[in-house]
Amino acid sequence: MQAVALPTMESELRALAWATLLTPACAVYARFAARCLRPGIPRLAALLPTFPVFVYMPCMFSSLHLRLFSTFFHTWLATNKLVLLALDLGPLHPRLPLLPFVLCAGLPIKVRRLQQSQQQPTKNQASSSSSSSPPGAEFLRPCARSVLLLSCLAVAYPYTGWLPLYALHYLYCIQIFLTLDLVFSCVMLVSAALMGATLERQRQFNTPLAVASLNGFWGRQWNLMAVDLLRESAYEPVRARWGRDVGVLAAFLMSGLLHELLYWYLTLQQPRGEMLLFFMFHAAFQIAERWARAAGLWRPPKAVAYLLVTAFMVVTISEMFFGPFVRAGTDVRLKEETVAMVELIWGARKYLLRPFRVASS
Structure with a gap:
């Protein structure tokens, strides 16, 4: 069987650009179709053309990490959410505003129902006005923690040859959790910054x-x-x-x-x-x-x-x-990509932290 091609910066940026265009386009179409059609077979039939797009999307990536997250975000979550939308269930609803609908369709987040989001400003008005931290600031700590611990794992992996198999696989479990937690926390951070305090769940683990x-x-x-x-x-x-x-x-x-x-x-x-x-x-x-x-x-x-x-x-x-x-051989590829990802994040950390330094000053 043919193996997954090795990723290059050009190929992954091109795939990310296509995913960034196709996901909102499918979400906007799904929202329009859901607003025009009643739940059930008519709505499901209208949403069917979006399913092949989400199923194919992971194949655009050569990086195994990006394939993994595209599979989870698009092929799994987005398709599942749209099927539930066709049945008038799940986190998506046609009456959601456009931006929350698009973000909720393509990302692992859950937006509060309209009644809750309308009541939330009046309920927490005093606390939100007294808090000076920007939306999503609570996600910075888990992001930093995951980057630090993943860096420790990346440094330790070359010296783990003597470990028993179960101990090595326990490190794999830790790596999977830290990687998922880092990505989900970053997604929550960006979503909270774009939408304010309208997310229903703050942490996924x-x-x-x-x-x-x-x-x-x-x-x-x-x-x-x-x-x-x-x-x-x-x-x-x-x-x-x-x-x-x-x-x-x-x-x-x-x-x-x-x-x-x-x-x-x-x-x-x-x-x-x-x-x-x-x-x-x-x-x-x-x-x-x-x-x-x-x-x-x-x-x-x-x-x-x-x-x-x-x-x-x-x-x-x-x-x-x-x-x-x-x-x-997937574990070897994933470890190599983890080391490369940590090096990239540490190399770009001063650019990532610059906005928060400005905000804090």
Whole structure:
């Protein structure tokens, strides 16, 4: 199978330019179609032409990081949000103003409903007027933290050859979290600056490295935007008809299929079902954990639960999730891109911080 071409600055800037043009264009069209058509088949049929655009968009990038984020932002979130919009569900709504609608469609953010956004200025007027920090200032600290820790990882990676496999893969987990948190925090920072305080959720992760429960990790700690959409598009409709456990299986089934698609985007190799097996395995253990808690069979001390669940996560991720990517050499490409990304950020830090120095002075 043909591998993903090596990225160049010219190719990635060209792909970013196309994505920056195509995403708002599709969002503006979707908003216009949704305002003109009633929910259901007519609206879904009108939105169908946008789906191939979002499905193809990751293929424009050669950088694996940009492919990953384009897959998540466009092929996964944007398409899912538009399907929910066709059913008059989800975070998108035709009555949203144009800019919030476009940003919410193409980015992992959730805008407050119109009633909430209209009430918010009167409710928090005093606090917002007394605060001198610019919108989104609370995201600067996680951005700086992620850059610093990713820099430490980039420096340490050449010396990790002696580490056991599970320890190395635990570093991979930390890298994935820091990279996602950095990108999501930057997205939130820019979105908050453009729209003010109209974002519904401020952070997408809730201490995901402190894992004491599978239910807590997948439901309240990891990638909460994806959790919200999976809940609305898979869990809730299936649970309403067949019960909670089948709803959990449906949500993990959808997540597994989407990760199979992500595997293809990153490797251009035919998926073998390992991503799907990983998520269904975790779904079964999540249901079993909840049953055991309800029966009083699983109530260990918090420290013991942390050690056991973390070990379970690391072993299953190492054996079932990272395995296909390691065989394809994706981990090596991602590490090389991480080192290059950190060097680029540190090289441009004085230009990135210049506006905030001016604002603070």
